[in-house]
Amino acid sequence: MQLVEMANKYHSSITIAKDGRKVDAKSMISVLTLAAAQGAELLISADGDDAEEALESLCGIVEIGFGEE
Amino acid sequence: MEIRKGIPVSPGIAIREAFVLDSGEATIPRRVVHEEEAGREVERLQRAVADAVKDIRTSQKRAEARIGKEHLSIFDTHVATLERGLLDEFIARIREDHYSAEYAVSKVMRRYVKMMMGDDYTASRLPDLYDIQKRLLRCLLGERRADIKKLTQPVVIIAHDLTPSQTVEFEKDKVTGFATDAGGKTSHVAILARAMSIPAVVGLGTITADVSGGDTVIIDGNTGTVIIDPDDDTLRKYSQMARSMEIFEMKLAVELRDLPAETIDGRRLAIYANIEFPEEIPAAIERGAEGIGLYRTEYLYLQKGRMPSEKEHFEAYRWAVQQLGNRPLTIRTLDMAGDKFFGDIPPPVRNPLLGRRSIRLSFEEVDVFKTQLRAILRASAYGRVRILFPMITTQHELLYARQIVNEVQGELDAEGVPYERDIEVGIMIEVPSAALIGDILARDVDFFSIGTNDLVQYCLAVDRANEQVASLYQPAHPAVLRLIKSVIDVGNRYQDERRRGLSVGMCGEMSGDIAYTALLLGLGLKEFSVSSAMIPEIKKMVRSIDMTTAREVADEALKFTDAERTQDYLRTITERLMPEPGKRVGSEVQ
Numbered sequence: 033m034q035l036v037e038m039a040n041k042y043h044s045s046i047t048i049a050k051d052g053r054k055v056d057a058k059s060m061i062s063v064l065t066l067a068a069a070q071g072a073e074l075l076i077s078a079d080g081d082d083a084e085e086a087l088e089s090l091c092g093i094v095e096i097g098f099g100e101e
Numbered sequence: 102m103e104i105r106k107g108i109p110v111s112p113g114i115a116i117r118e119a120f121v122l123d124s125g126e127a128t129i130p131r132r133v134v135h136e137e138e139a140g141r142e143v144e145r146l147q148r149a150v151a152d153a154v155k156d157i158r159t160s161q162k163r164a165e166a167r168i169g170k171e172h173l174s175i176f177d178t179h180v181a182t183l184e185r186g187l188l189d190e191f192i193a194r195i196r197e198d199h200y201s202a203e204y205a206v207s208k209v210m211r212r213y214v215k216m217m218m219g220d221d222y223t224a225s226r227l228p229d230l231y232d233i234q235k236r237l238l239r240c241l242l243g244e245r246r247a248d249i250k251k252l253t254q255p256v257v258i259i260a261h262d263l264t265p266s267q268t269v270e271f272e273k274d275k276v277t278g279f280a281t282d283a284g285g286k287t288s289h290v291a292i293l294a295r296a297m298s299i300p301a302v303v304g305l306g307t308i309t310a311d312v313s314g315g316d317t318v319i320i321d322g323n324t325g326t327v328i329i330d331p332d333d334d335t336l337r338k339y340s341q342m343a344r345s346m347e348i349f350e351m352k353l354a355v356e357l358r359d360l361p362a363e364t365i366d367g368r369r370l371a372i373y374a375n376i377e378f379p380e381e382i383p384a385a386i387e388r389g390a391e392g393i394g395l396y397r398t399e400y401l402y403l404q405k406g407r408m409p410s411e412k413e414h415f416e417a418y419r420w421a422v423q424q425l426g427n428r429p430l431t432i433r434t435l436d437m438a439g440d441k442f443f444g445d446i447p448p449p450v451r452n453p454l455l456g457r458r459s460i461r462l463s464f465e466e467v468d469v470f471k472t473q474l475r476a477i478l479r480a481s482a483y484g485r486v487r488i489l490f491p492m493i494t495t496q497h498e499l500l501y502a503r504q505i506v507n508e509v510q511g512e513l514d515a516e517g518v519p520y521e522r523d524i525e526v527g528i529m530i531e532v533p534s535a536a537l538i539g540d541i542l543a544r545d546v547d548f549f550s551i552g553t554n555d556l557v558q559y560c561l562a563v564d565r566a567n568e569q570v571a572s573l574y575q576p577a578h579p580a581v582l583r584l585i586k587s588v589i590d591v592g593n594r595y596q597d598e599r600r601r602g603l604s605v606g607m608c609g610e611m612s613g614d615i616a617y618t619a620l621l622l623g624l625g626l627k628e629f630s631v632s633s634a635m636i637p638e639i640k641k642m643v644r645s646i647d648m649t650t651a652r653e654v655a656d657e658a659l660k661f662t663d664a665e666r667t668q669d670y671l672r673t674i675t676e677r678l679m680p681e682p683g684k685r686v687g688s689e690v691q
Contacts, residue, residue, distance in 0.1 A: 056181065
């Protein structure tokens, strides 16, 4: 969920995809339904003026396990 | 259109939009809408979501001003979650399952709550979800959810049950009827409705779930029927009925207002009104009340959320007595359980009805008691005021209460404050022990007032609010009738021996029920105190009876061995004596 909150710090629209299903990364509910277990492969995309920064920080969070481990 | 049956407790017909009172937490009923209404529900939902988002943004700005922009992405998260996750799901539930907007929201949210609970990590974010839900529901219900204190149009109140503290907040001229899930014939809402002369149906079980705020609802307090979203035919039928009843009542009231409450053979009786609020007095007089036989003062204690000051008491009483001219105002001192206002969380009591309440509480909180007594005495300088002590069970209690009155009188004397020295003091006879020692208690009072609701309850060991035993609550039980007879006998005997006499009145439900009028007259009752709505009918009944018949009825009624037979007998007699009752509710219900 920290990922969702982080995503909301950026203007860009951001999506997360898993197994071909793509959801809005800013919506708790959408990310929740993605039910990404540990070790799952996620594809994060961002589109907007701060897309690059957004991707950087979001990938950072995901790599360290949503910052929770 | 949906039809529900409950217990009719106050006659009349009300047709209005519903105002659903919830107990704080919004309870969302399962409600399905017609397919063609789904579009409208979606629009309602979209509006509510937009409002909720606006709401979130406002909170965000306020928080920004306080703690700066840094940590506020949580607000953006809520907005995003609402707009780009939940909204589509809500809409899907409305379109596919035809749920009402509220129900769709609560249903979807419940699913996610469950999902998030399953995992420690996500469970920690549940407060966010609850927050979103609460905000959205507030917006959704807010459309139709006005403030009960600021009603702009007449409504009928739909509630689970009503407490005295809730009812003191009503804009009374905007409330036209009540329907509740819980309650019985003697519940607070029943008494209030009769006092306000508006229809009420209780014991409906699920009415708060069946009705949504803004629905048109018909409350038929004669039959106990409640109709939700009536069709045109039904609406027309009930509107006509309501109108003709209103005309009938007005005619009855006008016809009888200035006629004495006198039997065919000339026995003159006093008919008083029971009131909850002083504002009811003008209407009571309009209906022919010759005084107030019971002025319940609990509202003064409940209204402000603190103890009322002597000034507040006094102003209410003085205003009341000034409305009455020379008619008596019988003020009952505080009659309530202590947990209603002393201390925050009351300790659970095993038998609250047998606990520290009413006069017992006044003896424990003597200062509070004295404040009220001072105000009552001061008001007695402005008209005919009587003091009525509730729930007396022993002679000692009566003497102690009188002693406190004496002390207060001494204080007023010392201060040079005027009051009526010979103020009449009476007691409620509402516990069997008091009824059985009526001759002892009679020595130190000016009047008795038989409170049948509690008397029946204490005599038969039946909590009248407990649905499981409500059918055992039988005012016509031979034991109850014998108690009443003995109290009236004591009063009438004393009238000969004492110079000032001892009057016996009755202020419970029985006195306002025409099924019992002949019986009570025959037993020798001379004062009836009833909710003002019932005055014309009781008067009409009194004027249709002669004392010989009344005595025969009383003799007969006392011979039966059980309440059912007495009840049947009284019903037959009543129909014979008054074949065309204006509106009957009392005799149909136990």
